[in-house]
């Protein structure tokens with residue numbers, strides 16, 4: 303409400319008992335509702351969710367995190383996503399969706415353009431180091 | 441390396457959802473832990489009992505898992521999530537209604553029971569267990585509201601969402617929403633006042649019939 307409007311309402315409330323009582327009643331009810339504490343689950347429901355959301359298969363690489371925010375870095379990251387995708391398809395015949403590449407927290411340090419790759423059980427084995435090195439150089 | 445240990449809890453909701461698309465159950469677990477309480481609160485306010493609310497909570501996150509691909513980022517993740525929760529609560533309420541109808545056909549539930557609980561869920565002013573504390577009174581009053589009114593009041597007053605979010609969740613236009621919310625709130629207030637009134641009446645009756653003069657139960661709102 304703008305200044306003059308607010309003043310008009312304020313003046314009315316000072317003179318009109320009905321509106322004043324209504325407003326006070328509403329405010330009291332607001333207080334009453336805001337005093338209701340949130341309810342929390344009694345049991346841990348996660349086990350139930352987990353049992354019903356079994357992954358169809360384990361994805362080898364699931365997460366790419368870009369550190370640099372510059373556009374050049376974004377381009378390199380997009381290329382990195384493609385490399386991981388191609389590598390994953392080659393090695394495991396998996397169809398990986400292209401994940402969102404967004405600025406995120408540093409997971410490794412030192413490198414200029416670091417991409418952290420998260421593995422479910424490191425199925426790349428001896429190829430992993432070579433792949434990560436390849437990504438770092440992009 | 442343990443899957444739960446190598447997870448980054450600072451990842452955004454949207455990024456976790458992307459990972460759910462890639463069948464990463466750990467990402468779902470982080471989303472679940474992050475949002476289970478507010479989602480549960482909404483479900484409990486809608487369904488009024490823990491058993492159903494917990495079952496519905498599981499359903500909501502199973503839907504998040506299966507429907508991750510349908511999130512287009514047009515709304516906030518939490519708006520999308522609450523929309524799923526609101527629809528799940530509605531599904532539960534409808535299933536409950538169907539169960540009652542079936543029970544009635546079976547003869548296992550009396551018509552009176554159905555009329556009491558299904559239509560207006562009228563509140564028995566004699567039932568002092570409902571009114572013995574403020575929280576139960578609010579819960580009982582909410583229970584007396586229609587499904588739509590309860591959802592609006594819950595989203596606004598108990599989840600603290602703004603008009604825009606509620607409008608997106610419910611599909612009600614912003615202008616209509618204010619009117620509908622005001623009316624729902626007035627109905628809730630009236631139900632609360634009825635319960636408060638019944639409570640005071642019961643208190644008076646008790647204090648005149650109880651020869652010991654001791655007050656039993658604190659019914660008044662403070």
Ligand SMILES: [Zn+2]
Nearest residue numbers: 314318320321
């Ligand atoms: Zn007035």
